[in-house]
Each structure stands twice: as structure tokens, then as C-alpha cells.
Amino acid sequence: MKDILEKYYDIKIESYNEYNEGIIFYVYENYYYFTKCFYDEKYINELFSFCQKLNQKNIKLHDFVFNKNSQLLSEGFILFKLNVLISDIDINDLKKFSNLNCNEYLKDYIFMDKFWEDKIDYLEIQMTELSNNKLINNSFDYFVGIAEILIGFLKKNFQKSNVNLCLSHKSLTELSTVEFYNPLNVGVDLPLKDIAAYIRIKNDHNLLYDLLDKQNYNDYQYLFVRMTFPFNYFYEVSNVLLDSKSNKNLIKIVNEVYDYEKHLLDMEKTFGIYIFSWIKKE
Numbered sequence: 001m002k003d004i005l006e007k008y009y010d011i012k013i014e015s016y017n018e019y020n021e022g023i024i025f026y027v028y029e030n031y032y033y034f035t036k037c038f039y040d041e042k043y044i045n046e047l048f049s050f051c052q053k054l055n056q057k058n059i060k061l062h063d064f065v066f067n068k069n070s071q072l073l074s075e076g077f078i079l080f081k082l083n084v085l086i087s088d089i090d091i092n093d094l095k096k097f098s099n100l101n102c103n104e105y106l107k108d109y110i111f112m113d114k115f116w117e118d119k120i121d122y123l124e125i126q127m128t129e130l131s132n133n134k135l136i137n138n139s140f141d142y143f144v145g146i147a148e149i150l151i152g153f154l155k156k157n158f159q160k161s162n163v164n165l166c167l168s169h170k171s172l173t174e175l176s177t178v179e180f181y182n183p184l185n186v187g188v189d190l191p192l193k194d195i196a197a198y199i200r201i202k203n204d205h206n207l208l209y210d211l212l213d214k215q216n217y218n219d220y221q222y223l224f225v226r227m228t229f230p231f232n233y234f235y236e237v238s239n240v241l242l243d244s245k246s247n248k249n250l251i252k253i254v255n256e257v258y259d260y261e262k263h264l265l266d267m268e269k270t271f272g273i274y275i276f277s278w279i280k281k282e
Contacts, residue, residue, distance in 0.1 A: 001077070005034060008067035008074040019178060024082070031085050033062065033178060037078040044072050051183050059100060059167060060084075061181045078184070084177045091207070093180060094194050102165040102188040109188065111160055112225070113151045119234065120144055126241045135247055136237055139254050143233045146264075146276075150225045153275055157221040163190060172197035173232065192219055196226030208270065224271045228264055 001023060005011045011032075016025035022035025037044065048064050055061075062080035064072055072078055127140060168189035169180070175198070179185055199208050208227070215223060233253050239245040253260075261279050268274045 001034065004075050004077055005079075008069070009065070009079060010068065022077070024178065031082040032065070033080045033082055033182070034077060035080075035184070037073060037076060037184065039184070041071070041073055044078065047183055047186075048072060051186075054100075054167070054186075057100060059096065061183045061186065062178075064183065080182070082178065082181075084181045089175045089177055089180045089198075091198070093177075094198055097167040097169075097194060098191040100167040102167055105188045106163075106165055109165060112222075113154045113158075116147060116151060116229070116234075120147060123234065123237055123241065133240060133247070135250060135254060136240065139233075139257075140237070142257070143230045146228075146230055147234070149275055150229050153273075154221065154225050158225075159218050163218075165189060166191045168193050169197075171235065173201070173235065175201055190222065192223050192226060196223055200227065205270075212271070220271070221273075224267065224273050227271075228267050230260070 002013060002016075005013065011027060013025045013027060016023040019033065020035065022033060024031060024033050026032075039047070051061050051064070060083050062082050062084070065079040065081055066072060067074045067079070123140075124144075127136060165188045168187055168191075169185050170187045171185065172180070172194055195211065198204070199211075211223065212220065233250075236250040236253060240247055240250055261276075264276050265279060268276060
């Protein structure tokens with residue numbers, strides 16, 4: 001990775017911190033993030049144009065850095081200058097994103113039910129073809145069962161007309177400003193997507209209770225699904241099956257299944273929505 005930096009950017013570094021699929025380092029009085037990129041050049045160029053428009057609307061993400069060949073990709077890696085680098089994000093960061101109207105992208109938007117049906121179907125095919133992983137084989141049906149209940153509930157109770165899209169994230173599993181302002185992680189979605197992820201990570205029940213009093217029927221149902229869906233399990237299955245990553249995080253999720261069931265029961269009580277009748281009540 002250091003060789004690619006020197007070859008394409010004339011940047012020589014001695015020290016750095018590993019972060020996700022890349023490294024963070026400090027040179028020229030700025031912090032930079034050099035990371036693996038799984039998108040092709042066409043998508044990256046479109047994303048660059050999208051981020052330029054965001055900049056004009058006072059949404060400042062990390063800056064793309066072009067290499068010596070005036071390209072954004074360098075042997076499958078991409079460089080960003082970090083504009084925001086603090087330890088944690090807060091609700092004000094979320095509001096900046098949720099207040100930006102992105103309804104112009106509605107015609108291409110894939111709703112949560114369709115997205116996760118396709119995602120789970122794809123993972124099932126990969127399991128058939130690739131997996132001899134006992135941990136996945138023994139847990140997959142359980143989490144798929146929960147996902148199917150929630151997808152069915154969403155289809156029945158969520159009206160897709162008259163929704164609004166905002167700037168959002170493809171995935172929000174940690175409250176790091178490196179990822180929150182990472183152009184590779186931005187997308188458009190319903191405003192409650194990021195807010196639900198924030199509440200789950202922070203375990204902020206006060207914020208949840210405050211939100212519930214302000215939601216219409218449609219958003220209330222959607223928030224319930226967002227607060228209960230087993231996203232992390234499927235993210236880790238994907239990491240293991242498709243990217244050959246370690247089982248470590250997946251083991252933790254499977255080992256904490258009883259805590260997850262308690263969370264489901266707690267959310268049922270909080271929302272007054274009872275759909276997990278098969279979970280044993282204490």
C-alpha cells in the first residue's frame with residue numbers, strides 16, 4: 001500500500017494507522033485516508049460529480065485526491081483528504097444529512113423490502129456454492145426467518161407513496177467521522193435509516209422515545225423494522241462468504257442471540273407491535 005502511494009501520489013510515509021480496508025496518515029499538515037475501493041472507475045467518477053454538488057449545498061465530505069495521472073483510482077485504491085476527524089459523530093451530523101432533500105433520485109430508489117429480499121437470495125446462492133462454514137450453515141435460517149417476518153410486516157404496513165429521500169449512508173455500523181463523511185459510504189435513503197442506526201449503536205432509548213411521539217403511522221412502522229432487523233448478521237455473513245474475512249465478529253453475533261431476542265421483545269413493548277410470538281417470554 002505504501003508503494004502504491006509513492007508510485008501514484010509521490011507520497012512517502014513512515015507511520016500510519018490501519019483503518020478498515022486502508023490506512024490513515026498525516027502529511028503536508030493534513031490527515032489522509034488511503035483505502036481499498038471496490039467500485040469501478042465509472043461509478044467513482046459519477047460519485048465525484050455527486051459530491052461536488054453536495055459541496056455546493058454545504059455538505060462537506062472528505063475530499064477526493066487525484067493521482068499523478070489525473071485519475072481517482074490507483075490499482076484499486078483511492079485517496080481522500082480528511083476534512084472531519086473527531087472521535088465521534090452526534091445527532092447534529094445526522095441532521096445535516098437528513099435535511100438535504102434528494103427526491104430527484106426516487107425513480108431509481110430500491111425500497112428496503114426489495115433490497116433485502118434480493119440480498120438474502122444472493123447470500124443463499126453463495127452459501128450453496130461456497131459455504132462449508134458450520135457457523136453460517138447452523139445460524140442462517142434463524143436470522144432469515146426473522147428477516148422474512150420483518151420484510152412481510154413492512155410490505156403490509158408501509159406505504160411507499162409520498163416518501164422523501166435524503167442524503168444517507170449505505171451502512172452505518174460505527175459512529176466514526178472517517179466513515180460518516182466518507183464519499184464511498186454515502187447514498188440516498190429515507191431519513192429514519194441513519195437515525196435508527198444511530199439509536200441502535202448509541203442504545204439511546206431517550207432519543208427513540210422522543211422520536212416515536214413525532215412519527216406518522218407510516219414512519220412508525222418503518223422505524224420499528226429498522227430497529228429490529230438483523231443487519232449486522234447479514235453484513236458479517238457477506239464479509240465471510242464474499243470477502244473471506246474472519247469469523248470473529250460473526251461468532252460474537254451468534255453467541256449473543258439471546259440478547260438479540262431480548263432486544264426484539266423490548267422493541268415490541270416499546271412500539272406496541274407484537275410479531276415475534278415464537279420468542280419465549282420470561
